Amino acid sequence: MDLPFPVQEVNEGAARLQVPELPRRKGPGTAGPWPFYNPTMRVNRDLSAVVLAKWPRRLRSALDGLAACGAWGIRMRLETRIDRVAFNDRSGLAARVIRENLRRNRIDADVTSEDFVSHIRSHRYDFVDIDPFGPPTPFLAPFFKEAPVGTGFGVTATDTAVLGGTYPQACIRRYGARPRRCPQGQEIGLRILLGYCALRAADSSKSIRPILSFAAEHFLRVVGIIDRQSPPPLAFVAHRDGEGFVQVREGERDAIGPLWMGSLHDVTLVRQMSPSEWTHPESARLLSTIQGEADLPPFFVTTDELATRERGSPPKLTSFLEGLRDRGHRAARTHFHLRGIRTDAAYDEILSVFRERMPSGSTGGSGPAS
Template identity: 35%
Template sequence: MALIKEGKAEIFLEKFRPYKGPGKRQAGFYNPTLEIDRDINVIFCQYIVKKGARNFLDGLASTGIRGIRIVKEVEGDFEMDINDLNKKAFGIIKKNIEINGIDANALNENFCILMHKKKYDYVDIDPYGSPIPFLSCLFRGIKRKAYVSITATDTATLCGVYKTACIRKYGAIPLRGQSMKEIGIRILLGYIARQAGGFDYKFHPILSYVCSHFFRIYGLLEKGAKKSNECINKIGWVYWDNGWKICEFEKPPAKKFAGPLWIGNLHDKNFLDEMPEILKEKKFKSQNEKEIKKLITYFKNEIILPPLFYESNFIAKELKRKQPKLNYIIEKLKEKGYLAGRSHFASNAFKTNAPYNDIVEIWK
């Protein structure tokens, strides 16, 4: 048995396992590498409480760590249900609620059945693997305006390692190679938006990122057929033609492409503007705080730069040239009058609106 501390929560575990990657499925699963992700979750929940969200659900809670941290670290008036189907996990959640002395409801329901019983302002879906089975139930259990956070750990499928599985499950063609992570997250965003459309909901991504072995998406869902129609022009295709290009859903490209996927913004500017203020109010580990600040800078770049990115090592390999420093590449692109900046997707990634011919000149 172990008692660990994360944020302001103390969590009882049957056994502490210091996972570095995805970890092993088991009742009372806890992955310490995801602490920074849960820090961002706290920031997001603080943001939505300020916007009036009141009924919260940590839908696949395991130890209850997310829900418990949100209750302890987010200020304001809201109610929290912490749910897990697994009996043993349910026992652990109850114990953790007690240890932390918080007011929250432990539930032992199948997520999909719970979605038929109650309606929430915020739902967290944090499964092992793909969120698809839970997304199809989500829309029954949310109010007309609701926030969601969704994890996917089937990144190999979404990034095209398992192309057939991606087509079968997400109804989209992935593309391996440069930018596959951003293409993968956009396939997931596109899938969520299309599912939302089926239930007359509009989907608006607030934050979308890759971290360690998973994708995480925060978003807003709003009911209304007209609103939902607004999403249509955010679904399209990407293809390669002297660099990355995007096109609308109704005009699929003739070239090698990926999609359908989300071609709109990955994040919401308003949230990114408020993140630093909320971060200042919280007491996260200083190294996490530093990391989150760096991420915010990258996220801000990502909403002013075009979709998809280039990777300096791919280009160096293709041209059989030495790889210049990323700052140098970005400065050179800016000198040529293009937009350019870093992205959180990879340490060697840069985004730009320059044509590929002009990008590769920098290597010559």
Template identity: 25%
Template sequence: MNTQIVEEKITIPLQTSKEIDFSQEKVLVTKDMGTFYNPIMKIHRDISLLVLKHFFSNFKRPISFCDPMVASGIREARYMQQIPQLFSKIYVGDISPQALENCKQTFDENSLSQEKIIYFNCKAQELLYKSNFDCIEIDPFGSPAPFLDAAISQTNHNGLLCVTATDTASLCGVYPKKALRRYNLHIHKTLCFDELGLRGLIAYCQRIAGKFDKTLHVEISFVYGHFYRIFFRVEESAQQSLNSIKEHKYISYKRESQEIQIHNFNEKERIGPLYLGSLNNKELIKKCIEDISIIQDSKKALKLLESLLHEVESIGYYDIHKLQSYCNIAEGIKFTTLFEFLNKDSITSSLSHCNKRGLKTTLNFDELVKLIGELKNKNNI
């Protein structure tokens, strides 16, 4: 039976007679819904809409966009509702014929013009190799790895490649063998597992780009709930590609102290190769924040963007509670007191967007421990 729901201001057809309560935080997304629609990914679509709008704001012409795993089409319906002028053509595909039917219905139900939309029922790679595109969306179930060759090779110079991974457990070190097999990433569990997984994924994408004499610049990247999201500017440059790959390093991580050190290679404790550059283009984030009013119910998206904006540039983060106990502090220091103290002379430290008690800092380990010692003495704790 065909039912409809209205989410994110879009009417979406669902092939089910089951009652589904989308107001719940956790909705069970099942195959018998007929259409894949995951409300938890609203923030994913919110941020994507903002990033596309502002990344391409200086483009002199409308862009070609390709989403080879389109599912319900809610993303494209939102784009066509809010930023239709950005696009010259939108190529959408899905391996499931039902998904494409649903996608067409989504456009019909919302009275959106389909003039710019071209539909393909095929494998993602097949659609990607049909043309080159200014912007490519890779949002699969699980790992993006199987789609990256096609996606990177087919994104135009100065175009935007949007990559999602939901196999976070592999990238974070829960399944180190999978990380090695899928991403050639040596990783094990740490207390800043999520950020290191993000850096490992970035490095992997950049190494693939090298095959095509391209380099991937990170515009925006983050961890949110069960997924990673990265927006890369793609540049055609063999030299830049080599430079970015040369910047990949290994790190070692001492579990007890949480100290991270950077190495070219460390056989025993290696984690990497990792991307160690900037995770976000703050100017682009500022533009997204300034335009947040175009997003309905934008609280979560705004909170995430603001935490990305204020995050300091450092590799990994410290779990504050564990750090305090390492520094022999019996009672907890208030987070505000800690940050005020660490930032008293200049901004050195911030919370990590990955973890509510993750301390990112540009201070080196010895400086940090020394300052925490001073704070401890000052407060007599």
């Protein structure tokens, strides 16, 4: 096919794709003149395919709503049992690339180049994917209004600096929620995104049921189902020295939120998920970490924070985990942070185990560092 840019062939999952050959930097993509393909988003598509393989009901149709080169939609069609996947991208050039990629993968599918919101006003699908540049907010209210109860959805946000607390005012404007820049910033951002989805669903007398939510690379991802109306589990929290994150009233000076305080996942389904032959080993490792922490409470602690507080060197993560488990608590690594642990132990118990497991002679003093 004659395209106005140099192309390269890539294999991703079960898909063979022709994509623009462009110099790439790491991190989120930005809108450019050519259809978009970001190889670092493979982990997003890997895990999304794994989720769809364990979907609680038979999915007959799906829409890759902002499809760019069609990478995700083609993988959906090839790696899951969805019979009919449609592709939409408002860029006509993207639609041409999608058609070429469909031909290469011997897939027959509808391709449209419409505005996403206009498209979903006149089409129904069992699953709809929303993966824009930056914030998904402009698409969510219309989506939750149009899509019936039972519709599955995947939402990607790449405005992680906003959701993670680097630009709090932008987060308040965009998501109506106050973030916090801290080691737990990504989890808070994910809970802000879920809370925003829940509120937009509630505007249309619906609710959401998350199936899998996670953070990786430079993005946050929520895969869920629209449910019948029920009160969303939203709350505000604040970080208190010696207590960790505690629930507070909305008006408190340092209140973070509103946050989704329900589970990030359907824990039973997440436990059943397994990598496929197309899942990259790194994505499989991420899935395994998510499975390990799936039913533990919100918010984790990092050994960095505890070591600063205790003015000493942190124990090895494995030793810290073992110490918590020896005392009868459940504890696991979190996928949000390399040195983070999620546990059901109370904060004073976490501190006590941490002190016990610090390398001998490493303490520089007692009490929190100023």
